[in-house]
Amino acid sequence: MFRALLDIVFPPLCHACRAFIPGAGRLHLCPACRGEITPIVSPLCTICGVPFLTPGGIDHPCGPCIISHPRYSAARAALPFDGVTRDLIHHFKYDRKVHLAHPLALLAAEALTPSVASWDADLLLPVPLHRRRLRERGFNQAVLLGKPLAKLWGIPLVVNNLRRTRWTEPQVTLAAGERELNVRGAFALVDPAAVKGRRILLVDDVYTTGSTVMECSKVLRKGGAAEIYVVTVARAVAG
Ligand SMILES: [Zn+2]
Ligand SMILES: [Zn+2]
Known part of the structure; x- marks a missing residue:
């Protein structure tokens, strides 16, 4: 009865298509939109997590990772950055729909919990925003995602150590080739001793070329972090 009344006052609408969905569940996505969101699965690169296009086969390091191992230990993304996932992330970041952090974090956790459990990280660090961007946007999407994930995974959240010191x-x-240069030297640690010997879990919304998390990893390695793992809700994938 109470539930039915709530549905009249606050009709549960799908976060993606705004369809009315009685019994919306925790994700607040209609069955059609939910059905379009399929996680990234094996076979994928054991290091950067890029999915391989041919199905079947086993996970192995991809060519670029063999040639030059990324500065992080491993990266995984929950979902391909397309369709409904891209719409949700755009609404979240650019239309300031901050409540979308919750379903996005749940979708990320669904796919990433086994990897995260195997890494046994000590600290969870969201990728920081420059304070000017933080003022413009009003929130850091990586922090909003990191909060529920830290709680779900039982990893302490640290938001004030890794800083973006330079405007980018x-x-x-930017094109892929320009991204690395754009973020070079843009990050610093306030307290390097706090990451020394620790296993760090970096959290961001989207992995595109990996330039941002690579640059964060450089700073964390310099600070003496033992391992650096990266999780993102989504990842740009070819095709
Ligand atoms: Zn929908
Ligand atoms: Zn790779």
């Missing part, structure tokens, strides 16, 4: 142009406006 939004990575989305």
Whole structure:
């Protein structure tokens, strides 16, 4: 009865298509939109997590990771950055729909919990925003995602150590080759001793070329972090 009344006052709408969904569940996605969201699965690169296009086969390091091992230990993303997932992330970041952090974190946790459990990280660090961008946007999407994930995974959340010290142009406006240069030297640790010998879990919303998390990893390695793992809700995938 109470539930039915709530549905009239606050009709549960699908976060993606705004369809009315009685019994919306924790994700608040209609069955059609939910059905379009399929996680990234094996076979994938054991290091950077890029999915291989041919189905079947086993996980193994991809060519680029063999040639040059990323500065992080391993990276995994829950979902391909397309379709409904891309719409949700765009609404979340650019339309300030901050409540979407919750379903996005749940979707990430669904796919990433086994990897995260195997890594046994000590600290969870969201990728920081420059304070000017934070002022413009009003929130850091990686922090909003990191909070529920830290709670779910039981890993302490640290938001004030890794800092973005230099203003950078939004990575989305740049070509792949320019991204690495754009973020070079953009991060610093306030307290390097706090990461020394620790296993760090970096959290961000989207992995595109990996330039941002690579640069964060460089700083964390310099600070003496033992391992650096990266999780993102989504990852840009070819095709
Ligand atoms: Zn929908
Ligand atoms: Zn790889």
